[in-house]
Amino acid sequence: MERAAPAGPAVVAAGGLSASEVVQRLERDGPNVMPTPRAPSALVQLGLQLVHFFAIVLWVAAGLALVAGMPQLTVAIAVVVVLNGVFAFAQEHRAERAGARLADLLPPRARVVRDGAVVEVSATDLVVDDVVLLEAGDRISADLRLDRAVSVAVDESMLTGESVTSRPELGAVLRAGTFVVEGVGRGTVTATGGRTRLAEIAALTRAARRPPSPLSVQLHRIVTVVAVLAVATGVVAFGVSLLLGVEPAFGFLFAVGVTVALVPEGLLPTVTLSLARATQLMAGRHALVRRLEAVETLGSTTFICTDKTGTLTRNEMNVVEVWTPAGTVRVAGRGYEPTGQRTGGAAAVVAATELARSAVECVHGRAVLAELTPFVVWSLTLGHVPLALSVLQILALDIGTDLLPALALGAEPASERVMAGPLHQGALVDGVLMRRAFLVLGPAEAVVEMGVFIAVLVHGGWVYGTVPGAELLALASGGAFATVVLGQLANAFACRSASRRVGAWSLRGNRLLLWAVGVELAFLVVILGWPALAAVLGGSMPDLAGWAMALLVVPAVLAADAAHKAARRWGRRRAQPA
Structure with a gap:
């Protein structure tokens, strides 16, 4: 049954606006x-981004290198x-453009009554007092007062978060x-x-100040310490x-070398690319991440406090805990029904961010000592x-x-226990690392x-x-x-697990790491075997005896890693109450 709103001073005649009135309002309101x-x-x-x-810090290091000749x-x-x-800019700029498409929520066309006739106009040409005809499937183009309605139902979830459609009263x-979503109206x-409510909400979101992410705070602290x-x-x-x-002059060159050795130049691209991969994983789950660091922030989230509709997820929510005057009741079920359900979306985020953290920690941390040792030995002798x-x-x-x-470690398959126990809440570089x-x-x-x-040197006759x-x-x-490179590759395998030694799990579980090791070995041969590049960097291809000795670093690193993990397991067992 059709209902009509009572006439009032703001109600326009049934014939709608005239062409001249539309022009006047467009000039006035835009x-x-x-x-x-x-x-x-x-x-x-x-x-x-630069x-x-x-x-x-890296620009300063580049300047010092230039001064040092x-x-x-x-x-x-x-x-x-x-x-x-450039990579970080391209990634975030693409996401920004995708976010800007949210403005396309307003439909391109609308049916209105003008000069007594029903016409279809561009949504951008709608003006105040326009009479708009509505039917199921129409997206509302502007704030409007409902004058007539036949079984009209409206989905307002984008504004209110309510997944249940509303049936507005006349005059609403x-x-x-x-x-x-249902019915017809005017x-x-x-x-x-x-001047719409949607624009007001958008203005509020733009006015909000974006706090630094947990990852940016940690990286800033690390870089500050490293720089000092x-x-x-x-x-x-x-x-x-x-x-x-x-x-x-030589002393200054030595000082620059020590300084550069302590600056992890590869940390910046490693963090960026690891987070970019996690962003792509989220995109595969239809989640748009506008800023790379937001991926780690989501992975560090323990609880999301929201209302009953679960708008932040899928417009549905599972009840897991209910607070009552008599105490707390735990509920396992789908929606509000106790039938049981478990989802894995959060696990992907946690796995991606934890593995990116693992890549940064394991590959960069211990390399500093191997790079700095030659300068220390030169100085002490x-x-x-x-x-x-x-x-x-x-x-x-x-x-x-x-x-x-490091990037391959970021693609490590998630452990079955990734969602068990508390998240890592400590510093990015802690005592264990x-x-x-x-x-x-x-x-x-x-x-x-x-x-x-x-x-x-000694084998060659040096004294x-x-x-x-x-x-x-x-x-x-x-x-x-070659020794340092081989040691780093061995360490990459050791970093696949924080508690199990290499060999306790399949080495083929991360095929990307196998490819990365293959590429790095080829890179090592190019650096040492290409005369022009070797002359620039310093160093030449080792002989068979040199390669044999360099390969000893692999069992040395793996043995040290296994002993360290065994000692940690033993310490944890001792700490457990009898």
């Missing part, structure tokens, strides 16, 4: 479009920062962005464009070299033992050999590295305190470089 704030230009957005704190190192670091910035205001436009430590160590190294009688690795070799290790294994990196894996790799370097020939030094340096 088109019916959602107001969009002026976004920063793409160039500005790209620039912001000047955040971590990028600034190492333009190749400067170019390499600059390329890392620029490529990472229907909001822009909702849609008619309404008069009361607000358009920026690197600069302080470089200053001390320069002072020590001057006290030892080293020429200032007053230069009587040559530098095992050049600064450019260290950069190649940070960027070339760390990146792919520091002990693992600097007391277990780092020393094992550094000892083998320097052992290979000195053994190759302590003398300056080895260029060919012999390149051969020994190549052996040390």
Whole structure:
């Protein structure tokens, strides 16, 4: 049965507006479009990706390298920062554009009564007092007052969160962005464009200040500590070299080398690419992530407090706990029915973010000691033992050999226990990681590295305190470089599990890691076997004896890892009450 709203001063005649009245209102109020704030230009957005704190640290390192007379190192670091910035910009810009399409919630066309006739017009041409005809399937284009209705039902879930359709009374205001799911009706436009309730909600969301994500806070803290430590160590190294009688120019080069060795140049692209992969996983589940760091924030979430409709999920919700005056009741069921259900969407997020964290921790942490040890040995021996690795070799290790294994670890299949127990709530770099990196894996790799370097020198006739020939030094340096790379690859396998040793699970469980190891081995052969590149970085292809000694780092790292994990298991068992 059709119902009609009582006549009033705001009710327009049944014939609708005239063409001249429409023009006047368009001139007065403007088109019916959602107001969009002026976004920063793409160039500005790209620039912001190049000047955040971590990028600034790398720019400073590049500047120091230029001052020290190492333009190749400067170019390499600059390329890392620029490529990472471009990738992060492209990822977020694409998501921003997808988010901007939300403005298309307003339909492109609407049926109105004008000059006594029913016409179809663009939704942007709707004006206040327009008479709009409604039927099932129409998305409402502007705020309007319902004047006539025949069994009209409206889905307002986008604004109210209520999944159940409403049946508005005559005279009620229907909001822009909702849609008619049943019946037919007629309404008069009361607000358009920026004056609609939808525009007000959009303005509130834009006005909200975005707090820093947990990951950005942790990374900022890490980078700050690393930057201070690197600069302080470089200053001390320069002072020590001057006290030892080293020429200032060479002492400065040594200090720059120490500083660069302590800056994890590969950490920035590793974090970006790991989060980008998690973003793609979420996109596969139809979840749009506009900012990369939001992935880690979602993975760190323990509880989501929302209303009964579960709008944040799928417009439905499972009741798991009910608070009553008599106490708390736990419920297992689907919706409000106690029939039992479990979903796995959250597990994908947790797995992606935890594995990205694992990749960052395991691959970058302990490499610092292996890279810094040659400089420490050179300093402690007053230069009587040559530098095992050049600064450019260290950069190649940070960027070339760390990146792919870290990304592959980010693709590690989730453990069955990923959703069991509490989330990791500690610091990104905690005591366990520091002990693992600097007391277990780092020393094992550094000892083998320097052992290979000195053994190759001695085998070639070098005597302590003398300056080895260029060919012999390149051969020994190549052996040390190969040792560090092989040690890093062994460590990547060890990082697949935080509690089980390598061999306790299938090595084929992560095929991407196998591919990454293969690519890194090929990269190692190219660096050492391509004469032009080897001449720039320093180092040459080891002989058979050098390769045999370098391979010893694999069992050394795996044995140290297994012993450390066994000791932790033993400690946890002792801590458990009898």
